Amino acid sequence: MRKKLVAGNWKMHGGLQANSALLDRIVESLPSLACDVLVCVPFPYLFQVAERLAGSRLALGAQNVSEHAAGAFTGEVSAPMLAELGCSFVIVGHSERRALYGEGDLLVAAKCKAVLAAGMWPVLCVGETLAEREAGETLAVVARQLRAVIDCVGVASFSRMVVAYEPVWAIGTGMTASPVQAEVVHAAIRRQFAELDSVVAEGLRILYGGSVKPQNAMELFAQPNIDGGLIGGAALVADDFLAICHAAN
Ligand code: PGA
Numbered sequence: 642m643r644k645k646l647v648a649g650n651w652k653m654h655g656g657l658q659a660n661s662a663l664l665d666r667i668v669e670s671l672p673s674l675a676c677d678v679l680v681c682v683p684f685p686y687l688f689q690v691a692e693r694l695a696g697s698r699l700a701l702g703a704q705n706v707s708e709h710a711a712g713a714f715t716g717e718v719s720a721p722m723l724a725e726l727g728c729s730f731v732i733v734g735h736s737e738r739r740a741l742y743g744e745g746d747l748l749v750a751a752k753c754k755a756v757l758a759a760g761m762w763p764v765l766c767v768g769e770t771l772a773e774r775e776a777g778e779t780l781a782v783v784a785r786q787l788r789a790v791i792d793c794v795g796v797a798s799f800s801r802m803v804v805a806y807e808p809v810w811a812i813g814t815g816m817t818a819s820p821v822q823a824e825v826v827h828a829a830i831r832r833q834f835a836e837l838d839s840v841v842a843e844g845l846r847i848l849y850g851g852s853v854k855p856q857n858a859m860e861l862f863a864q865p866n867i868d869g870g871l872i873g874g875a876a877l878v879a880d881d882f883l884a885i886c887h888a889a890n
Contacts, residue, residue: 643846645676645862645889646803646869648764649876650704650732650850655686664693666879671697676869676889680876681732681764684718691727702730702764705738708751710758720759731756732871733763734786736809746789754794757801764803764871765790766850767830771810779808780829787833796837804830804847805871811851813873820860820867823849827866855884862889 660682671678681702682690691701707717723731733756734749744752753763767786769779783806791799806826808818818826827847834842849861850871861867869889875881 643844643868646679646846646848647676647882647886647889648679648681648702648730648732648803648805648848648869648871649882650681650735650871650873651683651876652704652737652873653683654877655683657686657689660686660689661693663877663879663882664690664699667882668693668697668699670883670886671699674883674886674890676886678886679730679764681730687723687726687728694727700729701727702732703728704732704735706731706733706752706756708748708755710755720755720761724759724761728761730762730764730803732766732805734766734790736766736768736807736812740809746786747793749786750790750793753790753798753802757794757798762801762803764805764848766805766807766871768807768809768812768851774808774810779826783826783830784833787830791837796834796841799834799838799841799845802845804845805850806830806847807850807871813852815852817852817854817857817861818849820857820864823861824864824866827864831866853885855881855888858885858888 679700681704703723707719733752738744756763767783769782773782846868848869848871849867853870
């Protein structure tokens, strides 16, 4: 049985006081939660959040990383830096990075490799746009995005990775994929891995992301190949985030 993982993606939100209030609520609720819980926060808050989480089982993640380990890359943040600050996960290839910052499959793959080399777990995001879905290309797009990373890091590395299926049209739009729509893609992702390595495929956690809310979380998480969620907007509201975590119990 794969243990469910609920990951908050705070995106570019937060503030010292608001973070502290949100974290207090999450940390005090941890004993009642059966799932693994992760918060992926903006770089400037990593130190604050790492201090607050110390000794708890709440995991810390970042939302982006450089593909380089060090060097003259002004404004970039390397994987070893994130590891030193206490991160155990890094979101890689989020659709906002792909669409707004031009990150292609090869760069996403190189970033996954950097995260793995630093001993952390990539949370690799894949997903189709609305136009791609309407053209019937969903499964082909997702398979291509995964293949680029598999080719770069090897299938065995996915025993230390998480995949997040996030249909671009469902992110921040209130338009959730139906549990059946999501499950079709999750099952296809697991099949793609099963063709390469059945043990890796069986252990791989595949999260769903895109307008997950307390109202729809339980039905999504009940699907056989949905192993938790990557939560954006609802991760900023303690009651909502905790309700989603409970739905994964
Ligand atoms: P959302 O974002 O839950 O606000 O749709 C999900 C994500 O982008 O990871």
